[in-house]
Amino acid sequence: xxxxxxxIITAGLSxxxxxxxxxxxxxxGLDCAGLIVCAGVDSGAFPSNAIDxxxxxxxxxxxVPQFTKSMIDAGCVRLKFGEQKHxxxxxxxxxxxPVHVGLYExxxxxxxxxxxxxxxxxxxxxxxxxxMYAQISTVWRYPE
Numbered sequence: 001x002x003x004x005x006x007x008i009i010t011a012g013l014s015x016x017x018x019x020x021x022x023x024x025x026x027x028x029g030l031d032c033a034g035l036i037v038c039a040g041v042d043s044g045a046f047p048s049n050a051i052d053x054x055x056x057x058x059x060x061x062x063x064v065p066q067f068t069k070s071m072i073d074a075g076c077v078r079l080k081f082g083e084q085k086h087x088x089x090x091x092x093x094x095x096x097x098p099v100h101v102g103l104y105e106x107x108x109x110x111x112x113x114x115x116x117x118x119x120x121x122x123x124x125x126x127x128x129x130x131x132m133y134a135q136i137s138t139v140w141r142y143p144e
Contacts, residue, residue, distance in 0.1 A: 004045060005087025008142060011042035012103040012114040015123045020116050025051045030116045030123055032101045033067070036089055039103060039114075045142035046074060067091075067099050068138075075143030081136050089140040092132060104128075104139075 012035060021029025025038060037054050040046035046054065054074045072078070076089065084090065086106040090113060094100055102115030111128045 004043065004142065004144065005085065007043035008039050008045060008087040009103060009105050009114070011039040012105075013125065014042070015039070015116075016114065016125050018116070018123045020118050020121050020123070024116075031118075032116045033099075035114070035116045035123055036101050036103070040074075040142055043142075050074060071140050076140040077143075079139040079141055081139055084136075084139040085141075087142065089142070090136050091138040091140065092135045093137040094135055 015027070015030060015035055015038065018027055019029045020031060021034075022031050023034065024030040025034045030038065033054075037046065037050050040054075041048055041050050054070050068078075071089075079088070084104050086104065088104045090102050090104050092100045092102070100115070100117075102113040102117075105112040105114060105125070112125055113128050113132065114123065114125045116123045117126075
């Protein structure tokens, strides 16, 4: 398993239990994009200024092209569904949340998502359900 991926997942897991806060970017509160950015910064995949530059200032219903551009600008690589690996970013297109993202964790044959999830009001680690798999629209890999 790739060391950087393990560092990303370790960073993501350190936020489990942190309250959900729209556009949050620290331990006081995170939204789903904030978790991706903070885990990237903490693991060294993103520079420290990413907290202020990546996926910021979006509306309650984020703009998909704007989010995509911010991920490309950050050096992330877009992959096809099925190419995801431990430590990658999953973008899920739920009806009410057109851009929801989480970290993909693989432990043996078990697949998890670590995400700041408004319905749970905090960052959680959950098994990926068949419903969630069906809603995955994009996979991103952090820069090397």
